[in-house]
Amino acid sequence: MNITFMIGNGFDINLGLATQYKDFIDIYRNIQVQDDEIIQKFKKNIINCDLPLWSNAEMAFGKQTSCINDNFSVEDYCYCHSHFCTALAEYLKVEQKKLELSKEKLPVIAENFSKAVNNLTIGFRAVPKGQIQSLISCYSSGISFNFIDFNYTNTLDLLCSHTNRLAGWKQHGNHNNSMGKLIHVHGTVEKDMVLGVHDESQISNTECFKSYDTYYMAQLIKSQTDIINEENTYKQTLQVLASSHLIYVYGMSLGDTDKFWWEKICHMLKQSGELRVILHCYEAPENELLRTDIKRFEDKQRNKLFKLGNVEKEQRGSLQSRVHVTGTNIFKDLNNIVAQVIGQAKAS
Numbered sequence: 001m002n003i004t005f006m007i008g009n010g011f012d013i014n015l016g017l018a019t020q021y022k023d024f025i026d027i028y029r030n031i032q033v034q035d036d037e038i039i040q041k042f043k044k045n046i047i048n049c050d051l052p053l054w055s056n057a058e059m060a061f062g063k064q065t066s067c068i069n070d071n072f073s074v075e076d077y078c079y080c081h082s083h084f085c086t087a088l089a090e091y092l093k094v095e096q097k098k099l100e101l102s103k104e105k106l107p108v109i110a111e112n113f114s115k116a117v118n119n120l121t122i123g124f125r126a127v128p129k130g131q132i133q134s135l136i137s138c139y140s141s142g143i144s145f146n147f148i149d150f151n152y153t154n155t156l157d158l159l160c161s162h163t164n165r166l167a168g169w170k171q172h173g174n175h176n177n178s179m180g181k182l183i184h185v186h187g188t189v190e191k192d193m194v195l196g197v198h199d200e201s202q203i204s205n206t207e208c209f210k211s212y213d214t215y216y217m218a219q220l221i222k223s224q225t226d227i228i229n230e231e232n233t234y235k236q237t238l239q240v241l242a243s244s245h246l247i248y249v250y251g252m253s254l255g256d257t258d259k260f261w262w263e264k265i266c267h268m269l270k271q272s273g274e275l276r277v278i279l280h281c282y283e284a285p286e287n288e289l290l291r292t293d294i295k296r297f298e299d300k301q302r303n304k305l306f307k308l309g310n311v312e313k314e315q316r317g318s319l320q321s322r323v324h325v326t327g328t329n330i331f332k333d334l335n336n337i338v339a340q341v342i343g344q345a346k347a348s
Contacts, residue, residue, distance in 0.1 A: 001139035001172065002180065004146040004244040005117070006261070009054055010251025010282060012155055014331055015338045017095045019153070021057050024091050025049045028084070041072070042080040055255025061220060062197040065205040074212050078219050081195075089152065089189040096153040096189070099338065109337055110167035113159045116330045117145050118170045118177070120248060120278065123328025132324065135245060135276055142175035146240050147182045150252060152189045157182065159334075185237050186222070192229045196220040198259040223260055238264060248278045250331070254304045266309025269319050276322045279305065284327025298325040 012019040029043050046067050048060045061081065068077050121129040136143070149156045160182055163169065169177035186194040197220060200206050209217040218224035226234045241247065247265060254262065268275055279301055285293050302323045306316050329335070 001136060001141065001143045001246075002146060002240075002244045003117070003120070003143055003246045003248065004148060004180075004240055006148045006150065006247060006249045006252060007156055008150045008250065008252030010280075011331070012095075012151055012153055012251075014251065014329065014335045015099065015155060016335065017098060017153070017155070019092065019095055019151075021051055021054050022049075024088060025051075025057075027091065028087050038072075038076050038079060039083055042083070046080070047084070053253050053255065055253050055257050058195060058197055058257040059202060059255075061195070062202040063204050065203050065208065065220075068205055068208045074208055074216055078216055081219060085193050085195055088195075089193060092153050092189045096155055099155050099158060105337065106162050107166045109159065109334065110162040110165070112333045112337060113163050113331075114167045114169055116334060118143075119330060120246070122330055123326050124324065128324050131321070132246070132276060132278070135274065136172070139245070140173050140175070143169070143172045143177040144180040145169060145177065146180040146244065148237055148240065149182060149184050150186055150258070152184070152187060152193060154188065181236070181240050183233060183237050183240065185233055187229070187233075192231060192233070194222050194225045194229070196222050196225060197257050198222065202256065222257070234260075241265065242268065244268075245274060246276050246278070248280070250280045254279075254301070254308060256308065259308050262305055262308035263310055266306060266311050266319075269309075269322060270311070270315065276324065277305075278324045278326060280326055280329070282327070282329075284325065286327070301325045 009019055025047070026049070029047065029049055031040055031043060035043070046064055048057070048064070051057050051060060065077060068074055121132050124132065147156055147160065160179055164179055169179060171177060184192075197203060199221060200217070203209075203217070203220060206217070214224075215228055218228055223234060241264060252258070265277060269277065281297075281301055285297055288294065299320075302320055302325065303316065305323060306319070311319065
């Protein structure tokens with residue numbers, strides 16, 4: 001049984017790290033002594049600081065190619081993109097250091113992380129809970145937990161390492177569960193960072209790149225950046241997803257710049273009548289007297305996924321029952337423990 005978690009920035013935010021776009025951009029836009037004229041122009045006049053999500057910021061990079069002209073060349077733009085990515089990596093290195101946890105807390109954190117990934121149906125109503133549990137019970141051997149990490153930080157690596165060493169991954173029936181693959185699909189703060197758009201259609205000014213080597217535009221298109229990185233990361237990720245029986249999306253917005261993955265997941269849903277997908281949504285409404293608003297919200301999220309995944313409306317009905325939406329935070333207890341550790345570290 002393969003359960004794969006797709007982990008986005010909401011995971012780090014849940015742990016108390018300041019990794020939202022607005023956290024970084026407020027610092028980045030300050031002009032530094034070492035900033036040359038091109039970077040100063042980029043920070044003052046081009047970069048958009050009023051965006052709520054990283055996916056919006058990535059889309060903005062595609063749109064901002066409209067600023068390329070005789071006074072601001074393709075080389076200038078790619079130089080600014082590289083400067084932005086380098087500054088982001090340095091910022092995140094500082095943030096991830098907050099999770100260098102004290103030894104006495106590690107066993108508790110590892111135990112809670114293991115417990116969380118084994119309790120995926122918390123918060124679900126009886127019908128969807130039964131459907132998910134029925135799928136899991138079909139497999140008598142242990143569960144392999146895979147992690148597709150869209151973050152650049154090492155927070156998930158640390159938690160998985162501590163869980164492997166201190167707590168284990170529980171049991172399924174008479175078999176021990178285990179950790180499978182952990183892939184940083186967009187690189188890390190150390191190497192192979194991928195930050196950009198889905199394809200050329202999300203780049204406003206493609207004409208300006210035509211007289212340049214292909215790697216200039218490839219710097220802005222995620223799947224092409226993956227090819228430049230020469231690590232087959234996308235290929236490995238697709239292999240993990242293709243072998244999954246359950247995919248749990250946590251801390252990720254359903255955005256256009258990751259359309260590649262939503263297309264692949266929807267294709268897998270159509271190909272396999274067994275695969276189920278769980279979408280965690282922080283903004284899901286609370287349980288109310290009447291469930292109409294909740295059902296409406298769930299359908300909206302499913303249709304958003306299907307639209308991004310190019311699923312025709314007449315095909316969606318057969319897939320809807322295998323896409324589950326939840327507002328329950330399975331990592332809530334982890335948040336409380338880590339917040340205490342970070343708070344104690346600040347106090348000392």
